[in-house]
Amino acid sequence: MTDLNRTVFQKRTDRTVEEIDTLVVGAGQAGVAMSEHLTKLGVPHLVLERNRIAEAWRTGRWDSLVANGPAWHDRFPGMEFDIDPDGFPAKEQVAAYFETYARQFDAPIRTGVEVKSVVRNADRPGFTIETSEGVIQANRVVAATGPFQKPVIPAIAPKDEKLYQIHSAHYYNPQQLPEGAVLVVGAGSSGVQIADELMRAGKQVYLSVGAHDRPPRSYRNRDFCWWLGVLGLWDAEEVQPGREHVTIAVSGARGGETIDFRRLANEGMTLVGLTQAFADGKVAFQDNLVENLRLGDENYLALLDAADAYIARNGLDLPEEPEARRVYPDAECVRNPIRELDLAEAGITSIIWATGYAVDFSWLQVDAFDDKGKPRHQRGVSREPGVYFVGLPWLSRRGSSFIWGVWHDAKHVADHIATQRKYLAYRDASQHQDEAAESQTQKAASWE
Numbered sequence: 001m002t003d004l005n006r007t008v009f010q011k012r013t014d015r016t017v018e019e020i021d022t023l024v025v026g027a028g029q030a031g032v033a034m035s036e037h038l039t040k041l042g043v044p045h046l047v048l049e050r051n052r053i054a055e056a057w058r059t060g061r062w063d064s065l066v067a068n069g070p071a072w073h074d075r076f077p078g079m080e081f082d083i084d085p086d087g088f089p090a091k092e093q094v095a096a097y098f099e100t101y102a103r104q105f106d107a108p109i110r111t112g113v114e115v116k117s118v119v120r121n122a123d124r125p126g127f128t129i130e131t132s133e134g135v136i137q138a139n140r141v142v143a144a145t146g147p148f149q150k151p152v153i154p155a156i157a158p159k160d161e162k163l164y165q166i167h168s169a170h171y172y173n174p175q176q177l178p179e180g181a182v183l184v185v186g187a188g189s190s191g192v193q194i195a196d197e198l199m200r201a202g203k204q205v206y207l208s209v210g211a212h213d214r215p216p217r218s219y220r221n222r223d224f225c226w227w228l229g230v231l232g233l234w235d236a237e238e239v240q241p242g243r244e245h246v247t248i249a250v251s252g253a254r255g256g257e258t259i260d261f262r263r264l265a266n267e268g269m270t271l272v273g274l275t276q277a278f279a280d281g282k283v284a285f286q287d288n289l290v291e292n293l294r295l296g297d298e299n300y301l302a303l304l305d306a307a308d309a310y311i312a313r314n315g316l317d318l319p320e321e322p323e324a325r326r327v328y329p330d331a332e333c334v335r336n337p338i339r340e341l342d343l344a345e346a347g348i349t350s351i352i353w354a355t356g357y358a359v360d361f362s363w364l365q366v367d368a369f370d371d372k373g374k375p376r377h378q379r380g381v382s383r384e385p386g387v388y389f390v391g392l393p394w395l396s397r398r399g400s401s402f403i404w405g406v407w408h409d410a411k412h413v414a415d416h417i418a419t420q421r422k423y424l425a426y427r428d429a430s431q432h433q434d435e436a437a438e439s440q441t442q443k444a445a446s447w448e
Helices: 027-038 056-061 089-102 190-200 224-230 261-266 289-315 404-426 429-447
Strands: 016-023 044-051 109-111 115-120 127-131 133-143 164-167 181-185 205-208 268-270 275-279 282-285 340-342 346-352 387-389
Touching: 016 027, 016 205, 027 044, 027 109, 027 404, 056 089, 133 340, 133 404, 181 190, 190 205, 190 261, 190 289, 190 340, 261 289, 387 404
Parallel strands: 016 044, 016 133, 044 109, 133 387, 164 346, 181 205, 181 346, 205 268
Antiparallel strands: 115 127, 127 133, 275 282, 282 340
């Protein structure tokens, strides 16, 4: 049996069957948070990670990425980043943060082990877990693999070998792209930051803009994370209908900046509407660029208005910022949106699909999902007894998939597990008598 009182960062070489009360799958921010709360509650557990701790921050992001939230906000309560609190930690710093955090409480993390399947036992409590290093029996399983499991490239992607096509998960720097212009599909945080980096590297960039929220990076000396906090928006428990997949365009790059698509267009980026279809070497775009920009501006101004009202209502002494309401003139691509583009004529040799991710729970072979494969749960407590989820968007609120939100969700799940363990540990009077009698029998036998 592995010593679970220390952090384990190496592979096992034997294939013994292990038993553990609770198995946590994944050692990113969700898994580390889950382990901390289980440790505090005295719940025996093991965390399995197929790669390294916080691997997605290491290799699933581009080289220049920094966190989208400031260091004072995007962290766990138990440890601060060793940088300026108002700064934005680089991806390597975020990964190192979680490694250091895990060591603080000797998290029982085992890396380099892949979970292949989880099946409920038919003749005894708990689950049988098949891993790349052997079999584990566990009473409970927590899926802490997060929302960024399977990069999604839509079916409309052209079957053209002459085009260099990658998902944003596999973009690292401008040097990996061939000569020529680039079409970036998707204008959330990843898409717009990658597009901006490519333009700064001298690339001609076409950015396909869909529906988005566009908060100010900061306003009146407060980061937008602070504003969403005091306005109660992080704690919103229900997503508004029709806005389930609306992305947030925000950036911590170069010390943090507000994303303004009109500014980018004036600097040389060509904006287009939502990408619709590819055929005969051409790409068609929906006629919704102007509307998408308008709705993004509406979202931006609504937050400024809410912030102004909050300042006035609470008598705060925060400097006014009229420049925040500056509107850049419409560039040609906004005045006359492109509906169709010949890829060769435009010199486009690369397409980057910043089109999000899908979850992949194929390894979790239990009755915990709806007919679309979406987990069915209440604040992370699955409808399948003994199965839990942590780290998913909107698990309990808007902030659930963010670093600090994961920590709070994990506490709720860990409390539920501890409560269930207390019920299962209950013994009635007759059981106490039987256990006492058995103890006496064993004691007498030891004297013989």
